[in-house]
Amino acid sequence: MNIILAKNAGFCWGVKRVVKLTEEKIAKSDSIIFTYGPLIHNQEVIHKLEEKGVCTLPTDISDNHLDKLPANSSIIIRAHGIPPDKHKKLTDAGLNVLDGTCPHVVKIQENVEYAFSHGRIVLILGDKGHAEVTGLLGYCPGKGYVISIEEDIMKIPENKPVTVVAQSTLDKKTYDKLTKIIKIKWPECQIIDTRCDATTRRQNEAIELCGKVDAMIIIGGKNSANTNRLAQICTNEGVPAFHIENANELSNVNFNKIKTVGVTAGASTPDWIIESVIKKLA
Known part of the structure; x- marks a missing residue:
């Protein structure tokens, strides 16, 4: 293989x-x-x-x-x-x-704090309850709204100037879909693309890999938002995607019909876990 x-x-x-x-x-x-x-x-x-x-x-x-x-x-x-x-x-x-x-998250915090200090409401595109998002909300108390799905946008008051930021690990597809709707509701809104370049490269690379392999192995914690998002991206590409935390979980995967497998990992996965997975696959 x-x-x-x-x-x-x-x-x-x-x-x-x-x-x-x-x-x-x-x-x-x-x-x-x-x-x-x-x-x-x-x-x-x-x-x-x-x-x-x-x-x-x-x-x-x-x-x-x-x-x-x-x-x-x-x-x-x-x-x-x-x-x-x-x-x-x-x-x-x-x-x-x-x-x-x-430091990238610090810059997002500064953007949120600046918008809040100038009387703007802040829309944070991301996952409700995620640690980064919770932290950002603290910089705009009472004026911050988390937008995870389209329906969340409809609940926001329209008579305030709006600044939009994103959780650093948000995927492009979700970001594009949500910002498109926001622009319609608030044509003069301020949108700051605060997604992390490293995360974007990781997600784009996963999409590219999906076109070359029969299945994808995504390594990372089950409680890791960016790893879960990687797994979902691969699934959306129509490729069998297996989210594992370590090499031991490979025993749950049937490799009989898989000739080429792609491997990626979330931002919280150390090299030694990745290496152990590769070793067991080989």
Whole structure:
């Protein structure tokens, strides 16, 4: 069986950055290290960090529990970013806050904050409840709306100037469809394409691969939005797509009629997991 591995599979720059930040802090620090929510959406990576003493805090942790964390503890903000009020609470609790927010996400936060400060409502194209989207909403309190499907657009008041941004991992098809409708409802709206170039390249490459293979293997956490989106993109291309978290799950795939398989991976999938999958496929 022929195997074609996507060039852009695996850790994106923002994830590499926050994982490196965490590893460096582990090497230098004697204090307890926490992460605000899972550092990345990959359980095997989280488990390895836990083995090194890193503790994951739930994002809904109460102020009372924050105040009880050991003095001089460090807390790392994941690449998705967090709302500014949450950041303040971490600082007020006396924690050493290390901001691992992806610089690309920081730019989106700045766009949202600027629009909000100028009296505009902000439409965020993306997944309701996703950590990045939740963080962005914190920069436009009471003036932000998450748009996941066309019906969401119809619920927005029309008499306000509008700025549109997108979750960094949003796929092109959804982005184009939603912005087209928004332009009709608000002809003078401000649309800022905040999708990540690395994510776009990864998605385009998956589409291209689908035309060359009999099936696609997509590696990544089941709770990873960008990995789930990759799997959906491949399915939409009409190719059998198998979303797995690790090489062990390949036993659930029937390769009898597959001569060529394509392999890609989400932004939170480390090289060692990708390599183990390729090794088992070979």
